[in-house]
Amino acid sequence: MEKVRAEIRVSGIVQGVGFRPFIYRIAVNMGLKGMVQNLKDATVRIVVEGPESSIKSFLDAMIKEKPPLARITKVDVSYSEPKNDFNDFKIMMSSEQGSVAGSVIPADVAICDDCIRELLDPNDRRFGYFFITCTNCGPRFTAILDTPYDRHNTSMRDFPMCKSCSSEYEDPLNRRFHAQTIACPECGPIVYLTTNDGELIECKDPIKEAARLIDEGYIVAVKGNGGFHVATATTISEPIIRLRKVKHRRQKPFAIMAKDLESIKTFAVVSDQEEELLKSPAHPIVLLRKSEDYYLSEEIAPGLHNIGVMLPYTGLHFLLLLNSKEPAYVMTSANPSGEPIVIQNQEAYIRIGKDVDYMLLHNREIVNRCDDSVVRIVDGSTSFIRRSRGYAPEPIVLPHEYGKNVFALGGELNVAACILMGDRAFLTQHIGDVECVETYEFLKSAIHHLARLIRAQPELIVHDLHPGFQTTRLAKELAEKIGVPTLAVQHHHAHVVSVMAEYGLEEAIGIACDGFGYGSDGLAWGGEILLCDGNGYHRLGHLENHPMPGGDLAAKYPARMAAGILFGSNICEEWLFSNTDKLPRGREEAEILLKQLKSGRNIKTSSAGRVLDSVATILGVCHERTYEGEPAMKLESKAIGGSDILGLKPEIKGRVLNTKHMVESIAEITMKGLDPKKVRDLAFSAQNYLALGLAEFASEIAISEGVRNVVFTGGVAYNEQITATIRRIVENNGLRFYTNTKVPPGDGGLSLGQAVIAAKLSG
Secondary structure, X not given: OOEEEEEEEEEEEOOOOOHHHHHHHHHHHOOOEEEEEEOOOOOEEEEEEEEHHHHHHHHHHHHHOOOOOOEEEEEEEEEEOOOOOOXXXXXXXXXXXXXXXXOOOOOOEOOOHHHHHHHOOOOOOOOOOOOOOEOOEEOOHHHEOOOOOOHHHEHHHHOOOOHHHHHHHOOOOOOOOOOOOOOOOOOOOOEEEEEOOOOEOOOOOHHHHHHHHHHOOOOEEEEOOOOEEEEEEOOOHHHHHHHHHHHOOOOOOOOEEEOOHHHHOOOEEOOHHHHHHHHOOOOOEEEEEEOOOOOOOOOOOOOOOEEEEEOOOOHHHHHXXXXXXXXXXXXXXXXXXXXXXXXXHHHHHHHHHHHOOEEEEEOOOOOOOOOOOEEEEEOOEEEEEEOOOOOOOOOEEEEEEEEEEEEEOOOOOOEOOEEEEEEEEEEOOOXXXXXXXXXXXXXXXXXXXXXHHOOXXXXXXXXXXXXXXXXXXXHHHHHHHHOOOEEEEOHHHHHHHHHHHHHOOOOEEEEEEEEEEEOOOOOEEEEEEEEEEOOEEEEEEEEOOEEOOOOHHHHHOHHHHHHHXXXXXXXXXXXXXXXXXXXXXXXXXXXXXXXXXXXXXOOEEOOHHHHHHHHHHHOOOOOOOOOOOHHHXXXXXXXXXXXXXXXXOOOEEOOEEOOHHHHHHHHHHHOXXXXXXXXXXXXXXXXXXXXXXXXXXXXXXXXXXXXXXXXXXXXXXHOHHHHHHHHHHHHHOOOEEEEOOOOOOOHHHHHHHHHHHHHHHHO
8 A cells, every 4th residue: 555644734722732642642543653743833743654545544533533622723734755764653842843923822721520530539649639730621821931832831840740740741641641730749839828918827738728717707819820819708798798898899799619510500590501611621700690599698799680600620729619618609800909810929918918818829830810701691692701711812713814913902991902813813811901000011911922922923003092091002102112003993893893703794784882982073982883894884873972971970970871861851850859869979969960961061972881871870770880881780680570661662863773762761750669570670671672772773774785794792792681682683684693702792802803904904
């Protein structure tokens, strides 16, 4: 049988996922000779010699039977005459060769079932060892300093392997072959417990002792793979109330980490899709609906119908909860308000020491800080609220290829930057709100580090249209330093194109609804219907503009926005002066507010978020926004199980959807008194009016413009009732409906849209 030589280059997520030992096994089983090797650009090079039919079978097996964590995006094969320079099949040392642009860095992976079994086996040498990992699990991105993904390029370079670990590491048939984070109690990181000022707590088992302290109501900082968490019990309210005070989070929900899936099902409803997400290699926080017999503290997620839950994703987390009497722990990011998550031990004592009682630490360096990812199932689809640990910085492979390397920096809130190269979009981990120096510097370092890892050189840097955003400032700073141009992109245009990019759409009618985006006319946009194509966008419709007295104050105190919407109606003054308790300075503020409105000198906004906020305060659901999206989120919770008692037909005139009449109608009803059922029905009615109006409006425009695709995006797309209603009406009109599933519909996905717009317009 004729023999050939095949030179193979495999791209994708093929380093740090057990790909080389897998290749070794199938090559040996098929009697092929050759080698497999990691290259510096994070691809894998394979050379095989043997019968052509065997090589084709080898390639088929490589694709069909690849390791569970591997993702193959491209395979290049070239055939030639055999050189007979191999006596067997070998795994070679990593090479510095390779086209170094576009390296794919694997994301962190949650502890696997095999490691959990060993962790619990008294006869295993890693029994009870907190930093147990293998080729199929453990930190990746949070540990990596450089490519290729080899031990000396990770934070594990500080821990020389013992004889036993070295033997496993070098055995191609072992599960820990070239597992870069391999460790054991003899040679790996150690865990220890201290007081909040650094005094060592002498104890036999620091993890067990930390669990006991949490069960007793203490607050413990816990160092994980990508940063510190702050942990408390979930069945005791006192430490959670205390945590709210020290973290200045009066109402914002806390994420929790549950012992296991069975424990979760005792306090939350879990669908098959949600269970799959919880158990996936990423182990994200999943927003679940509280069950009817929910028994955890109401202080965890006050006023909301859902709760963010994750499963333990490290050996340390698993052991901590295993030794606890609690079904779950509050497990929230450890950072002062508005600042990045803490990653260094000494930094933890300085920045959060006063907020906790104890610290459970280890001595392994965290290279890249990385917050937990947050997802929600909305209308049957996965919706990212935060795309970070477990997903970043793995690229999103797009249906189209773009010719220009673009860096995009997002907006001002929930920032994640994007590097676009060819058909791949690399998003940074979640950065947060870029409003303080520390987060600004974090964004800067995160994009620099990602660019270095994937060997990316920007040809263009993109930012939001808003001239005052910190990301706009950073874009100009970077561009001047590197010597490349910048481009400003309108906020809602970027939102819509983020969906179009996911699906490869050339044109679409986009419904973009959120709290705020700087409009091309200088106004505050937020309820937009745009026609988007390769040439840009046209604003074809929007929600009614309303005065926003006090600017940002109207976003913080929704009663101001409600007064702005009601202004000019018969009930404005009556409603305002009978609701002065909803304003920080009461009647005095109401009088000033009325003067502001009468002056006519107010910013105007078409924001859907502000309309929902207004309804929330009118219904007594929320009078102050203490975290982003709070009034609208609580309104959604109130609307669960409601019905449309308003029955208003959406009023569209001159390509503007009237919202004043709906808000006015609700205010009139509330002034006659309210019961809880009516609050629920009116909350439902308000959301229904917006959804019906936007869907009918967008469908009418799509049909008249001859466009078949309608997308819905922006922060309001997290609302399940609104999204499901828009989808139903759009599809009933014979149109195709799309929303984000790979990046957040909120501002965390903005940078993808910015990058694609810039690549198209400059291409």
